[in-house]
Amino acid sequence: MRHDEPRLGEVSVERGAWRFERPIDTGTDPYLLDHVVEGLPVFPAAYLVGLMTQAAHRIRPHLGVVGVRDVRFVQAARFRGTRGFQLAVTAEPEEAEPDDIPVVISSSMSPPREGSPRILRTHAHGKVVLGTPKERAARFQRIDFSNAADYAELYALPREIQHGPAFLAGVKYQRHAPEQLLAVVAPPGGPQRGWREDRDMPGWPSTLLNAILHVGFSLGVLSSARTLLPLELEAADLYAVPEGQVQVFARRQGVHGGRQAFHVVSWDGQGRPVGVFRGFVLQEVP
Incomplete structure (x- = not known):
């Protein structure tokens, strides 16, 4: 995968829930250094949506990604120096709608002091819609941007x-x-x-x-x-x-x-x- 795209981690499946997990920091994912907010690298919100679609597609590889629904960006994922965290992408298909897959993206980080609990955060959640892509018809006018x-x-x-x-x-x-x-x-x-x-x-x-x-x-x-x-x-x-x-x-x-x-x-x-x-x-x- 190219260096400016996020990737899923190792997968485990338990009771129908798929969990992709891996460590992430500015060394493993250098594109983070190109998205800095108020002095700190921040995982882009659109990339969280991208990871959601990756996870759902891994579960149903015979279908295409045709949409997302009800995405909420809960807490930004910020990086301080070389310190990173464990990124988890969890997807659990529902029996009633097996091709509309809920996905949650969260992280865990070592505490600042020994003996304290790990720091757990939820960054985003939403639903990915899978299906058979429909044939597209041209319905938009191409705009001339030569003098823009x-x-x-x-x-x-x-x-x-x-x-x-x-x-x-x-x-x-x-x-x-x-x-x-x-x-x-x-x-x-x-x-x-x-x-x-x-x-x-x-x-x-x-x-x-x-x-x-x-x-x-x-x-x-x-x-x-x-x-x-x-x-x-x-x-x-x-x-x-x-x-x-x-x-x-x-x-x-x-x-x-x-x-x-x-x-x-x-x-x-x-x-x-x-x-x-x-x-x-x-x-x-x-």
């Missing part, structure tokens, strides 16, 4: 967050209205790399999820001029992984109590849908 602004301007906002090469997927952007943002994104490192190195890799590429959702995040930052943290993703319909650049449209749907909700749509160079994200909610940091 450089997306690098958005990566510089807000100043509390720094992005490195593993996350520089945005190419150009346009903003025709305060509540809207259009952008074109490409795989980190250039379109020639593709969104996934191995076609047989399970799940949906985390880099692609991150590139698309970052457009919604950027619109939120432009709208509030504040640092934002993801809270939830109500639902996403996921289609075939494209080969190259993806065009993205984000629209802010509402603001309430420091929370902003967004609708984000993406499509490939032929106008075929890539991903449709509803209820992507961001919270202003106090």
